[in-house]
Amino acid sequence: MAEIISDLRQDDVEDTVPGGIAADRLRSIIERIEKLEEERKARGDDISQVFAEAKGAGFDVKAIKQLLRIRKQTTEEVEQLENLVDLYRHALGM
Known part of the structure; x- marks a missing residue:
């Protein structure tokens, strides 16, 4: 104060x-x-x-919101997240 x-x-x-x-x-x-x-x-x-x-x-509003989040990220951040999601999908057999 x-x-x-x-x-x-x-x-x-x-x-x-x-x-x-x-x-x-x-x-x-x-x-x-x-x-x-x-x-x-x-x-x-x-x-x-x-x-x-x-x-x-x-x-689709959810898709638009996802696009807005992606556009705030750098290319590297987007690629990193996509790779991680792919890894998790593979681990779950999807």
Whole structure:
């Protein structure tokens, strides 16, 4: 806690309340986080709508989600995972 207080800028000191908290700065940070959380929820809703659109167009949503995961990986990571899955399939007689 002391570390956070020591990180406050000098111009915030005049807005402090008892306890050494820069109230205006704290309020600003909290409000920014709340706004970002609202935006994240809105984006989540937008993504859900796109998945619903894909499903309505006849696409398999699970396959799309798998493709999204794969696209985030490097080629080496994808190859490594595919080799491991093949090894496990072979071990299970599949």
